[in-house]
Amino acid sequence: MKHLTYFNRFSVIIITGGSSGIGCSIIKAIQTVAPDITLCNLSRSKPDIFLGKNGQHFPVDLCDANQVAHTAAGLLNQIDAAPAGEVLLINNSGFGDYGRMPELDIDKQLSMIDLNVRAVVDLTARLLPPMLERGGVIVNIASTAAFQPTxxxxxxxxxxAFVRNWSLALNEDLRGTKLRTLTVCPGPTQSNFFKAAGFATPPMKKSGNKGLDMTSEEVAARTLKAIAKGQALVVTGWMNHCITFFGSKMPLVAVTRIGGLILRKMRLEQHRAQ
Structure with missing residues (x-):
């Protein structure tokens, strides 16, 4: 694929949550076109895949602000030592938790905010100076859930929703520089997300709906293509794109109500499966 030659311009690629799911698939896709690049993975567990001869795993709990600061310092050294070239930062780590808010563990909810929001802003801000100098792309993995209350x-x-709005606004803040952002909004993806969120069986798989969910490999391929094309926002999958588009044209309260009915049905199916 011609667009993959675009990635030869990067000298350093940094990704969070590359141990599994979309992050792991992105690493594999990048390695096919840039096997000698300096690739840095940030996650608590080390990926089972080989990160390449210049790859490095940074063991870090991104929910911990002190660990993020310490790891960012090491990444700055990596960037300084790397040959001339742009930097690609992919903020991919995140998790969800399914259920009625009064029934959910508050500590897990706060950890979710720390990982999905604070760590994204914190890590990006700390790496901005060398990225502005070298140029590059900041990729933030949001979700189709970002388009309406859920x-x-x-x-x-x-x-x-924060990640989507913040990422798009940051892209405008960076206009006129050598740095830009891409916001990626996948729909249901065949990964460990649903297990971490409390599902015994992924609801889309259980319902037999193959039109909405995608594999992590498909999302990774679409992400790399969007980076090379210079896009600012991509919703992966044509059905997901249609749903988010038409949902944006409806009253927000109505969209929330409809979403609640759909997700409540998933909740009932989950209880029956357990």
Missing amino acids: PFLATYGATK
Whole structure:
């Protein structure tokens, strides 16, 4: 694919949450076109895949602000030592928690905000100086949940709405520089997300709906293509794109109500499966 030659311009690629899911698939996709690049993965567990001869794993709990600051200092050294070239930062780490807000663990909800929101802003801000000098792209993984309130996923949807809006605004703040952002909004993805959110079986798989969910490999391929094309926002999957588009044309209260009915049905199906 011709667009993949675009990635030869990067000398350093930094990704959070590359141990599994979309992040791991992005690493694999990048390695096929830039095997010698300096690739830095930030996550608590080390990926099972080989990060390349210039790859490095940074063990870090991104929910911990002190660990983020310490890791960012190490990344700045990596960037300084790297040959001339742009920097690609992919803020991918995140998780959700499914259920009615009064029934959910508050500590988990706050950790979700720390990871999905604070860590994204913190890490990006700390790496901005060398990225502005070298040029590059900041990719922020949001979600189709970012386009409307999400009952039963209230905090998760709100964090992803923040990521989407913040990322798009940051792109405008960076206009006229050598740095830009891309906001990626996947729909339901075949990964560990649903297990971490409390599902025994991914609801889209259980319902047999193959039109909305995508594999992590498909999302990774679409992300790399969007980076190379210079896009600022991409919703992966044509059905997800249609749903978010038409949902944006409806009254917000009505969209919230409809979303609640759909997610409530998933909740009932989940209880029956357990």
